[in-house]
Amino acid sequence: MISLKFFGGIQEIGGNKILLEEKNTSIFLDFGMGFREYGHYFEEYLKPRTANGFGDYLELGLIPWIDGVYRKDLLNIQGVESHEVPAVDGVLLSHMHLDHAAFVSFLDHRIPVYCSRPSGAIAQALTECGQRSLHTEIYDFKERPLLSSTCSPTGRKFNFMNPEEEYTIGDVQVKAFSVDHSIPGSFAYLIRAPGGTCPLHRGSEASWNPRRYGEAFHRRNEW
Numbered sequence: 001m002i003s004l005k006f007f008g009g010i011q012e013i014g015g016n017k018i019l020l021e022e023k024n025t026s027i028f029l030d031f032g033m034g035f036r037e038y039g040h041y042f043e044e045y046l047k048p049r050t051a052n053g054f055g056d057y058l059e060l061g062l063i064p065w066i067d068g069v070y071r072k073d074l075l076n077i078q079g080v081e082s083h084e085v086p087a088v089d090g091v092l093l094s095h096m097h098l099d100h101a102a103f104v105s106f107l108d109h110r111i112p113v114y115c116s117r118p119s120g121a122i123a124q125a126l127t128e129c130g131q132r133s134l135h136t137e138i139y140d141f142k143e144r145p146l147l148s149s150t151c152s153p154t155g156r157k158f159n160f161m162n163p164e165e166e167y168t169i170g171d172v173q174v175k176a177f178s179v180d181h182s183i184p185g186s187f188a189y190l191i192r193a194p195g196g197t198c199p200l201h202r203g204s205e206a207s208w209n210p211r212r213y214g215e216a217f218h219r220r221n222e223w
C-alpha cells in the first residue's frame with residue numbers, strides 16, 4: 001500500500017515535497033521551494049550565504065533534514081558524512097515552477113529526475129541562460145565550495161516521459177497526462193501500485209483547466 005509523507009506544500013501554495021513509498025520504492029513528488037517561508041528571511045538583495053552551502057536553508061527550516069538524499073559536496077560543508085547510495089529512487093516533477101522544482105538543486109545527482117521533455121529544457125535554460133545560483137541548479141550544478149567559476153558542472157540524470165505512456169519506477173507504475181498550467185510541459189501523474197492504490201499527483205492548483213484535469217482524474221479508474 002502506498003504511503004505519503006509531506007515535507008512541504010501543506011497550507012501553503014507550492015513548496016511541495018511529498019515522499020511516496022511503496023514496498024522498496026521511494027519517490028519524491030516534486031521538491032520545491034516554499035516561497036512564503038523563504039520570504040520571511042530573504043528578499044531581492046538579501047540572500048542565503050553562498051559560502052555556507054545549504055546550511056542557511058537547513059537552519060531556517062526552508063528545507064527538511066532527510067537522510068540519504070542530499071548532495072555530497074553540500075553535506076561535506078555541513079560536516080556530515082555522506083551516504084553511499086541515495087535513499088530514494090527518483091523525483092517526479094509536475095512542472096518546472098520553482099515552488100515545485102527548485103530544491104532538486106540540493107538533491108544527490110544520482111537520484112533520477114522524471115518529467116516532461118519541455119520541463120527538462122526549461123531546467124537546462126535556467127542554468128545555461130540565467131544567473132546560476134544554489135537553488136536554480138536543477139539541470140546540473142557546480143560543486144561547492146565554488147573554487148573556480150569555470151569548473152565543469154555535474155549533470156543530473158533526466159528521464160523524459162511522454163504523455164499517456166506507462167513507466168515503471170521500482171514497485172510503482174506511472175502514467176503522465178498533459179495538463180494546462182502557466183508553464184509549458186506540465187504533467188499530472190496517475191500512480192499505481194500492486195495494492196491498487198492510485199493517487200493523482202497534479203502539482204499546482206491555480207489555473208488548471210478543469211476539463212483537462214477532469215479527464216485525467218476520471219481516467220484513473222480506467223487504468
Ligand SMILES: [Zn+2]
Pocket residue numbers: 095097100181204
Ligand atoms: Zn506552478
